[in-house]
Amino acid sequence: MSDKTVDRxxxxxxxQVARKIRGLSDRAIAxxxxxxxxxxxxxxxxxxxIWTIRLSFTNYKANRINRExxxxxxxxxxxxxxxxxxxxxxxxxxxxxxxxxxxxxxIGFTLAWLINKKFKGNDLWTTIIxxxxxxxxxVVGNFWxxxxxxxxxxxxxxxxxxxxxxxxxxxxxxQVNLAPWSIVIVDTWMWTPFVMLICLAGLxxxxxxxxxxxxxxxxxxxxxxxxxxxPMVLPFLxxxxxxxxxxxxxxxxxxxxxxxxxxGSTTELTSINLKREAFEKWRTGYASAYAIVxxxxxxxxxxxxxxxxxxxxxx
Amino acid sequence: xxxxxLTGVSAFTIAVAGAATSAxxxxxxxxxxxxxxxxxxxELSKEFEAxxxxxxxxxxxxxxxxxxxxxxxxxxxxxxxDLLIGDxxxxxxxxxxxxxxxxxxxxxxxxxxxxxxxxxxxxxxSTWPKGTPNYYALPAMGDANGxxxxxxWFEREDIQAAYLEATGQELREPETQxxxxxxxxxxxxxxIDGKTVYGAAIFTERGSEGITMGATGALYTWGxxxxxxxxxxxxxxxxxxxxxxxxxxxxxxxYETATPPGYTNAYMGESLDAFKSGQVALAMNxxxxxxxLYADPTTGGDKIxxxxxxxxxxxxxxxxxxxxxxxxxSDKQDAALEYIxxxxxxxxxxxxxxxxxxxxxxxxLNDPGFVESQPFARDFLVAMDGxxxxxxEPAYAELLLAMxxxxxxxxxxxxxxxxxxxxxxxxxxxxxxxxxxxx
Numbered sequence: 001m002s003d004k005t006v007d008r009x010x011x012x013x014x015x016q017v018a019r020k021i022r023g024l025s026d027r028a029i030a031x032x033x034x035x036x037x038x039x040x041x042x043x044x045x046x047x048x049x050i051w052t053i054r055l056s057f058t059n060y061k062a063n064r065i066n067r068e069x070x071x072x073x074x075x076x077x078x079x080x081x082x083x084x085x086x087x088x089x090x091x092x093x094x095x096x097x098x099x100x101x102x103x104x105x106x107i108g109f110t111l112a113w114l115i116n117k118k119f120k121g122n123d124l125w126t127t128i129i130x131x132x133x134x135x136x137x138x139v140v141g142n143f144w145x146x147x148x149x150x151x152x153x154x155x156x157x158x159x160x161x162x163x164x165x166x167x168x169x170x171x172x173x174x175q176v177n178l179a180p181w182s183i184v185i186v187d188t189w190m191w192t193p194f195v196m197l198i199c200l201a202g203l204x205x206x207x208x209x210x211x212x213x214x215x216x217x218x219x220x221x222x223x224x225x226x227x228x229x230x231p232m233v234l235p236f237l238x239x240x241x242x243x244x245x246x247x248x249x250x251x252x253x254x255x256x257x258x259x260x261x262x263x264g265s266t267t268e269l270t271s272i273n274l275k276r277e278a279f280e281k282w283r284t285g286y287a288s289a290y291a292i293v294x295x296x297x298x299x300x301x302x303x304x305x306x307x308x309x310x311x312x313x314x315x
Numbered sequence: 316x317x318x319x320x321l322t323g324v325s326a327f328t329i330a331v332a333g334a335a336t337s338a339x340x341x342x343x344x345x346x347x348x349x350x351x352x353x354x355x356x357x358e359l360s361k362e363f364e365a366x367x368x369x370x371x372x373x374x375x376x377x378x379x380x381x382x383x384x385x386x387x388x389x390x391x392x393x394x395x396x397d398l399l400i401g402d403x404x405x406x407x408x409x410x411x412x413x414x415x416x417x418x419x420x421x422x423x424x425x426x427x428x429x430x431x432x433x434x435x436x437x438x439x440x441s442t443w444p445k446g447t448p449n450y451y452a453l454p455a456m457g458d459a460n461g462x463x464x465x466x467x468w469f470e471r472e473d474i475q476a477a478y479l480e481a482t483g484q485e486l487r488e489p490e491t492q493x494x495x496x497x498x499x500x501x502x503x504x505x506x507i508d509g510k511t512v513y514g515a516a517i518f519t520e521r522g523s524e525g526i527t528m529g530a531t532g533a534l535y536t537w538g539x540x541x542x543x544x545x546x547x548x549x550x551x552x553x554x555x556x557x558x559x560x561x562x563x564x565x566x567x568x569x570y571e572t573a574t575p576p577g578y579t580n581a582y583m584g585e586s587l588d589a590f591k592s593g594q595v596a597l598a599m600n601x602x603x604x605x606x607x608l609y610a611d612p613t614t615g616g617d618k619i620x621x622x623x624x625x626x627x628x629x630x631x632x633x634x635x636x637x638x639x640x641x642x643x644x645s646d647k648q649d650a651a652l653e654y655i656x657x658x659x660x661x662x663x664x665x666x667x668x669x670x671x672x673x674x675x676x677x678x679x680l681n682d683p684g685f686v687e688s689q690p691f692a693r694d695f696l697v698a699m700d701g702x703x704x705x706x707x708e709p710a711y712a713e714l715l716l717a718m719x720x721x722x723x724x725x726x727x728x729x730x731x732x733x734x735x736x737x738x739x740x741x742x743x744x745x746x747x748x749x750x751x752x753x754x
Contacts, residue, residue: 059750062390063386063389063390063408063412064412064709065390065392065412065413066411066412066413085720149577150576150577151575151576151577168576168577171576171577171579173577173579173580174577174578174579174580174727176728176729176730256522259580260520260521260522260580261521261522262521262579262580262723262727262728263521263579263580263723263727263728264521264720264723264724264725264727264728264729264730265720265723265724265728266728276716279383279387280382280383280712280716281712281713281716282386282390282712282713283713283750
């Protein structure tokens with residue numbers, strides 16, 4: 001494939017230009033063009049990955065420049081896989097991943113479906129809905145922190161208005177049972193518009209004539225929804241889930257602003273824990289092993305998911 | 316150690332050579348935390364600029380990010396800071412990792428004696444290994460965790476009567492930790508001038524060092540120790556002693572029954588805000604903030620008073636404060652050492668105290684007028700007599716974050732018991748010391 005491309009490029013190159021770089025084969029010229037990219041890829045992605053793998057088998061600490069790192073085999077991996085606290089972090093992460101994506105897909109699809117109906121002010125509503133996603137997570141985290149404040153926070157007052165409870169009787173960010181949900185709410189508020197936009201693109205890509213044919217066949221609206229709309233939007237929806245899943249896995253700033261991982265370690269997601277190990281405790285070797293474990297997990301899950309996505313597309 | 320000494324000697328040689336060959340004006344950068352005393356130091360340093368011809372620049376980082384920012388700078392061999400007023404716990408890492416210049420030869424050459432400074436501050440801020448005459452910093456800012464309260468509320472007859480009725484005791488500055496809690500509980504959710512107020516603002520912060528600094532205020536007074544014998548790293552029975560468990564249970568009770576709602580992640584800033592906004596009757600914080608609090612137009616002056624962390628089984632306070640060090644990666648070590656020489660001068664130290672900094676120089680502390688110079692000066696002296704500090708090991712960050720996690724899990728997140736929290740803390744610390752090759 002690449003040979004053919006090279007041949008095509010060579011054939012398309014004017015003779016005068018080709019003469020100027022006499023002595024170099026087409027393959028060599030192709031390599032010259034590709035080399036910077038390959039070099040950057042090796043320097044920025046591949047080398048650090050290999051280096052991280054190597055460090056993960058040592059007790060290296062980046063803040064102890066005077067101490068030679070020792071090779072400790074699989075000890076870091078053994079510690080990680082047997083550490084109950086890390087499994088708790090993983091559970092927090094799984095809880096966060098599942099519920100944020102669940103709500104974002106549910107609400108995002110519903111909003112897209114509603115926005116897709118032609119009505120007056122459609123564009124204005126679309127703009128208003130996508131506003132949260134344009135804000136910085138640090139800013140969002142900060143102002144939601146005020147909204148959740150038990151004494152002056154609007155959120156508590158709204159809940160109190162509907163439930164009759166005292167606004168300061170519950171602490172969204174301070175109670176173990178509520179803190180994970182406070183993050184789910186904020187992340188859903190912020191990123192549902194993203195899912196909505198992708199779903200909207202999917203909905204708008206469905207040709208009208210399919211619905212017209214269904215009408216002719218006297219298919220009900222409900223049947224049209226489940227046999228036309230959902231299957232045709234599904235690849236888009238799965239793509240949105242993939243994007244949000246990957247983004248949520250990296251979630252850091254929003255949670256740091258909101259809870260700092262607390263109360264206790266209730267909302268200490270793996271990303272926060274990893275940062276603490278690597279750049280606060282300076283356990284570089286251990287943090288490298290931790291990063292590799294996470295990388296393998298994400299890579300494995302993403303591969304399975306992409307295969308499923310391709311199957312859906314082929315249908 | 317050899318490396319550090321070598322660095323120190325080399326730095327000193329460079330400094331002397333530099334001073335001998337040229338009196339070149341330098342742009343010096345001093346790094347510290349962004350807080351009230353830092354502003355006082357800027358003012359004070361103008362005198363140094365006028366005298367020396369050097370220009371002083373300042374890099375002040377807010378406390379929650381101070382350790383992260385500065386330790387990253389040091390670990391990467393950064394040249395941002397020529398002088399660093401680093402936290403007391405950094406001294407071990409600063410010395411062993413070669414970040415700080417050893418100052419012994421410089422002190423000897425310039426006639427700066429550590430005997431001129433309060434012994435507790437020299438021990439805590441300057442020496443590594445602990446207690447040995449190897450100096451990596453000059454005591455710059457003495458500090459301890461203390462308390463302040465609404466004097467105007469305490470003096471009100473209606474409140475005094477209500478307290479007497481509720482407890483059978485007179486409302487006064489607390490003399491024990493238990494009495495402190497009792498007073499805070501009395502004020503919790505009390506109506507004062509038509510406003511609901513709360514007991515006390517204590518430290519509960521999770522991310523950096525907050526809850527550890529707060530909880531140790533109780534732990535030390537119950538008799539908590541880090542080791543059975545100093546230097547043994549033998550923690551079983553010391554860290555998780557019956558007294559330590561009781562103290563931790565006490566801190567949790569304090570958090571649950573006498574703090575404002577939503578007070579789950581609070582440190583210095585939140586404590587100051589809670590007090591200045593009239594939300595709480597009492598608050599803990601570092602002495603460093605006391606000049607600013609006293610000067611506050613709303614809650615300062617005759618509305619505020621101060622007291623030392625009350626004893627329980629023993630008298631003790633959590634140590635704060637910092638020493639000033641010369642960063643070994645600086646290209647301007649000679650000028651930086653000049654600053655330290657100037658700063659060690661008793662007259663400059665007196666002015667430092669006058670401006671709101673906490674001098675650790677005996678000439679200032681032993682001055683007959685010192686205790687009356689500020690309403691908190693006497694308390695400061697008492698507090699500094701009983702200060703205890705966290706581990707100062709090179710691996711202090713790992714030790715600190717482990718304690719942050721265990722204490723916050725128990726006190727704020729209500730997970731497990733105090734005994735379990737301290738037992739797990741011993742496990743965490745043992746793992747760190749094993750990794751360090753000290754166990």
